[in-house]
Amino acid sequence: xxxxxxxxxxxxxxxxxxxxxxxxxxxxxxxxxxxxxxxxxxxxxxxxxxxxxxxxxxxxxxxxxxxxxxxxxxxxxxxxxxxxxxxxxxxxxxxxxxxxxxxxxxxxxxxxxxxxxxxxxxxxxxxxxxxxxxxxxxxxxxxxxxxxxxxxxxxxxxxxxxxxxxxxxxxxxxxxxxxxxxxxxxxxxxxxxxxxxxxxxxxxxxxxxxxxxxxxxxxxxxxxxxxxxxxxxxxxxxxxxxxxxxxxxxxxxxxxxxxxxxxxxxxxxxxxxxxxxxxxxxxxxxxxxxxxxxxxxxxxxxxxxxxxxxxxxxxxxxxxxxxxxxxxxxxxxxxxxxxxxxxxxxxxxxxxxxxxxxxxxxxxxxxxxxxxxxxxxxxxxxxxxxxxxxxxxxxxxxxxxxxxxxxxxxxxxxxxxxxxxxxxxxxxxxxxxxxxxxxx
Amino acid sequence: xxxxxxxxxxxxxxxxxxxxxxxxxxxxxxxxxxxxxxxxxxxxxxxxxxxxxxxxxxxxxxxxxxxxxxxxxxxxxxxxxxxxxxxxxxxxxxxxxxxxxxxxxxxxxxxxxxxxxxxxxxxxxxxxxxxxxxxxxxxxxxxxxxxxxxxxxxxxxxxxxxxxxxxxxxxxxxxxxxxxxxxxxxxxxxxxxxxxxxxxxxxxxxxxxxxxxxxxxxxxxxxxxxxxxxxxxxxxxxxxxxxxxxxxxxxxxxxxxxxxxx
Ligand SMILES: Nc1ncnc2c1ncn2[C@@H]1O[C@H](COP(=O)(O)OP(=O)(O)OP(=O)(O)O)[C@@H](O)[C@H]1O
Ligand SMILES: [Mg+2]
Numbered sequence: 001x002x003x004x005x006x007x008x009x010x011x012x013x014x015x016x017x018x019x020x021x022x023x024x025x026x027x028x029x030x031x032x033x034x035x036x037x038x039x040x041x042x043x044x045x046x047x048x049x050x051x052x053x054x055x056x057x058x059x060x061x062x063x064x065x066x067x068x069x070x071x072x073x074x075x076x077x078x079x080x081x082x083x084x085x086x087x088x089x090x091x092x093x094x095x096x097x098x099x100x101x102x103x104x105x106x107x108x109x110x111x112x113x114x115x116x117x118x119x120x121x122x123x124x125x126x127x128x129x130x131x132x133x134x135x136x137x138x139x140x141x142x143x144x145x146x147x148x149x150x151x152x153x154x155x156x157x158x159x160x161x162x163x164x165x166x167x168x169x170x171x172x173x174x175x176x177x178x179x180x181x182x183x184x185x186x187x188x189x190x191x192x193x194x195x196x197x198x199x200x201x202x203x204x205x206x207x208x209x210x211x212x213x214x215x216x217x218x219x220x221x222x223x224x225x226x227x228x229x230x231x232x233x234x235x236x237x238x239x240x241x242x243x244x245x246x247x248x249x250x251x252x253x254x255x256x257x258x259x260x261x262x263x264x265x266x267x268x269x270x271x272x273x274x275x276x277x278x279x280x281x282x283x284x285x286x287x288x289x290x291x292x293x294x295x296x297x298x299x300x301x302x303x304x305x306x307x308x309x310x311x312x313x314x315x316x317x318x319x320x321x322x323x324x325x326x327x328x329x330x331x332x333x334x335x336x337x338x339x340x341x342x343x344x345x346x347x348x349x350x351x352x353x354x355x356x357x358x359x360x361x362x363x364x365x366x367x368x369x370x371x372x373x374x375x376x377x378x379x380x381x382x383x384x385x386x387x388x389x390x391x392x393x394x395x396x397x398x399x400x401x402x403x404x405x406x407x408x409x410x411x412x413x414x415x416x417x418x419x420x421x422x423x424x425x426x427x428x429x430x431x432x433x434x435x436x437x438x439x440x
Numbered sequence: 441x442x443x444x445x446x447x448x449x450x451x452x453x454x455x456x457x458x459x460x461x462x463x464x465x466x467x468x469x470x471x472x473x474x475x476x477x478x479x480x481x482x483x484x485x486x487x488x489x490x491x492x493x494x495x496x497x498x499x500x501x502x503x504x505x506x507x508x509x510x511x512x513x514x515x516x517x518x519x520x521x522x523x524x525x526x527x528x529x530x531x532x533x534x535x536x537x538x539x540x541x542x543x544x545x546x547x548x549x550x551x552x553x554x555x556x557x558x559x560x561x562x563x564x565x566x567x568x569x570x571x572x573x574x575x576x577x578x579x580x581x582x583x584x585x586x587x588x589x590x591x592x593x594x595x596x597x598x599x600x601x602x603x604x605x606x607x608x609x610x611x612x613x614x615x616x617x618x619x620x621x622x623x624x625x626x627x628x629x630x631x632x633x634x635x636x637x638x639x640x641x642x643x644x645x646x647x648x649x650x651x652x653x654x655x656x657x658x659x660x661x662x663x664x665x666x667x668x669x670x671x672x673x674x675x676x677x678x679x680x681x682x683x684x685x686x687x688x689x690x691x692x693x694x695x696x697x698x699x700x701x702x
Contacts, residue, residue, distance in 0.1 A: 389544050394527045395526050396552070396553075397560035398559045402559060406544075406551075
């Protein structure tokens with residue numbers, strides 16, 4: 001007998017879905033798709049440590065309660081969100097804002113859209129009943145329980161289409177804000193479809209309004225990058241210290257497409273980011289880089305699945321974790337090179353820096369190679385700051401924390417440098433700087 | 441009258457006083473009661489065989505962790521140096537030019553020096569130095585030491601030749617203008633021209649208020665930086681002190697005569 005024991009939390013989630021099912025956007029077939037997705041989730045329930053992929057992030061242990069679905073933000077909530085957004089405003093971007101899981105048109109820049117760019121709230125798309133799109137938004141990747149749950153519960157998000165040959169110079173910035181006051185759960189799902197020869201930079205931020213309680217953000221992003229198209233992606237997780245952020249991104253690349261992504265997690269109590277990238281077209285190129293800067297009792301997990309399905313593709317991963325106090329960083333990177341994917345060039349390097357005796361970092365790089373003519377490699381290291389360097393720096397007058405900060409900046413710099421846009425690289429550096437200053 | 445007496449006393453106070461210093465490393469005593477008094481304006485040379493404890497002394501003065509001081513004391517301008525963190529010592533004017541300068545990848549020399557100088561100034565309650573003012577200052581010093589500008593843009597000592605690393609130490613010394621400079625084998629790895637340039641840099645810093653402790657194996661350096669006092673260290677003690685002629689004597693006769701004395 002293989003009965004999945006339901007935890008309190010698991011049961012509560014079932015009740016939550018039943019309670020809100022009828023209020024979720026979409027009718028007819030979409031309702032069925034939600035039901036299927038939820039059943040797929042229920043078959044495994046909340047992932048726990050005996051599931052290999054979730055060994056280091058046991059949601060059954062970590063996620064003790066199910067929070068009610070966030071109500072639509074009122075004027076006060078929007079004001080708090082606006083204040084949070086302004087604090088982290090990035091110049092020159094087109095901002096698309098989701099407050100408490102609902103698209104906030106008034107806080108978003110929807111004016112004078114470039115030719116070839118279309119932006120729609122997911123809720124509208126679902127209510128309009130676009131079958132093909134909603135199937136993608138709700139029912140994809142349901143083998144992964146948290147993606148299935150996200151699809152079943154998704155209330156809103158943004159659906160972005162960029163037409164063939166359209167290269168946008170103004171980055172898109174999806175801002176997720178939890179407005180605060182009551183502990184709630186949010187489920188969002190966004191889609192980005194880049195046509196052939198198209199190009200865009202997408203920034204995603206996760207923020208909280210002042211005084212935000214222990215909210216839960218569940219987010220999903222589905223991206224297709226057309227042949228010869230290019231996506232630059234920067235993701236900044238600055239949730240409040242009590243927050244959960246369970247997110248996933250599924251990215252597929254066409255021929256000669258290019259995907260450069262960088263993620264920085266400095267916020268949140270428990271975060272898990274599942275990134276699945278598939279090189280589906282020959283000659284495509286992927287750079288996935290990331291930094292964790294965590295302390296206190298934070299738990300930050302980045303789980304990458306890099307799928308080389310076709311020949312002549314290249315992927316690079318640089319991941320750096322800086323872990324202080326009793327925090328726990330997890331990086332799982334699996335590269336699979338399928339039998340046809342000859343001439344694959346895949347490399348992954350992950351390094352963790354432990355700043356305290358109680359800090360923990362689990363690095364799990366995995367290579368599964370089924371083709372014979374490939375160049376693949378991975379490496380992982382974990383260590384402390386070099387005492388001899390620290391002494392040299394202190395002997396030159398730098399207080400210990402400042403010396404550490406310079407070494408930490410250098411350590412994460414290698415990953416941050418991979419951000420192509422100067423302006424966004426500066427944003428990431430400033431975010432890291434804030435973390436270091438808060439430590440001093 | 442009282443002010444005058446205090447002034448006199450202040451003038452008489454030695455800059456650095458090491459008294460009967462005993463130091464252990466990993467359960468083994470390396471310095472067995474070492475004493476050394478350095479007055480303002482003086483240049484002291486310390487010579488001695490490999491392993492006699494010269495670098496250990498310099499590390500303990502600079503505050504390197506891992507050394508256990510089991511006896512004696514170190515006073516700097518009358519203050520207990522051993523009570524201070526390494527960065528406090530630096531801010532107060534203690535400088536060590538390392539025998540083996542470390543490489544710090546990812547931290548540019550320029551950035552590091554600016555941060556260090558400002559940290560020292562901040563600790564002393566002085567204003568921070570702006571980037572342009574710092575740039576000007578560091579360029580001047582670099583030029584006088586024949587250090588190319590692009591070295592300042594590279595990671596601290598990363599990929600520097602042995603001689604370049606040593607010159608970078610002198611550059612920092614000139615920049616920080618410390619009260620006591622301890623130079624641990626600054627001559628090792630320097631070619632003849634570089635040695636002269638570095639020594640000129642050191643000599644330019646000689647002043648009535650400042651003191652230098654020059655650790656070296658070679659009398660040649662002392663032709664450039666002429667010492668007031670020469671000490672011979674052996675097995676964790678100063679076994680003989682004398683004038684600059686002592687260095688010449690050592691060159692002739694070696695250390696054998698002191699082995700027994702120690
Ligand atoms: N961390 C350490 N652990 C164990 N022994 C040490 C340590 N540091 C120094 N020593 C020992 O202390 C003694 C003195 O070393 P030190 O480096 O001070 O000598 P030195 O006079 O500077 O020699 P050199 O002329 O070769 O530079 C040596 O025997 C050395 O092996
Ligand atoms: Mg030595």
